[in-house]
Amino acid sequence: MITIRPARAEDAEALPRIEQSAGLAFRAIAELAWLADGDNVSVERHRALIAGGACWIAADEEDRPIGFLSAGIEGDALHVWELDVGLDRQGQGIGRALLERAVADARRRGLAAVTLTTFRAVAWNAPFYRKFGFRILEDAEIDGRLASLLSDEAEHGMASDQRCAMQLDLR
Numbered sequence: 001m002i003t004i005r006p007a008r009a010e011d012a013e014a015l016p017r018i019e020q021s022a023g024l025a026f027r028a029i030a031e032l033a034w035l036a037d038g039d040n041v042s043v044e045r046h047r048a049l050i051a052g053g054a055c056w057i058a059a060d061e062e063d064r065p066i067g068f069l070s071a072g073i074e075g076d077a078l079h080v081w082e083l084d085v086g087l088d089r090q091g092q093g094i095g096r097a098l099l100e101r102a103v104a105d106a107r108r109r110g111l112a113a114v115t116l117t118t119f120r121a122v123a124w125n126a127p128f129y130r131k132f133g134f135r136i137l138e139d140a141e142i143d144g145r146l147a148s149l150l151s152d153e154a155e156h157g158m159a160s161d162q163r164c165a166m167q168l169d170l171r
Helices: 009-028 028-039 043-051 094-108 128-131 144-153
Strands: 001-007 055-061 065-074 077-085 113-119 161-170
Touching: 001 094, 009 028, 009 043, 009 065, 009 077, 043 055, 043 065, 055 094, 065 094, 077 094, 094 113, 113 128, 113 144, 128 161, 144 161
Parallel strands: 077 113
Antiparallel strands: 001 055, 055 065, 065 077, 113 161
């Protein structure tokens, strides 16, 4: 049985390992395989996000993290920084449960939207988020914050034509 719960500071140590495991799925896409060996979010950054109160853990029967969603409140939006489930646990609805929890929390807080950046064509990226009602933002809709994130991603080797900003409107 999987439990979705708020992340705790002590969970931070496990999150880079989960991110690394989840990233192995990119090996199945030749032009993105390099992401499987890329850098992970640091334990310190995870601790900072957890302290912000908008991160959740999917925990196994022994309360060990097997997936997580790290987000932060950016103005009137909850921004999803990372959603990862260990490769051996993917396809079981854990990512969906984490995202549902984050969206419910954003609604409870009275936020206007949930935002993120992701790959347009990777099945577990934009197509996954579309199922929840997220939409790809077109050029004129992308605010400065999201444009800056997309620019930073391009500087780190992610092809800008493959990336997009998405938003779920909550109002």
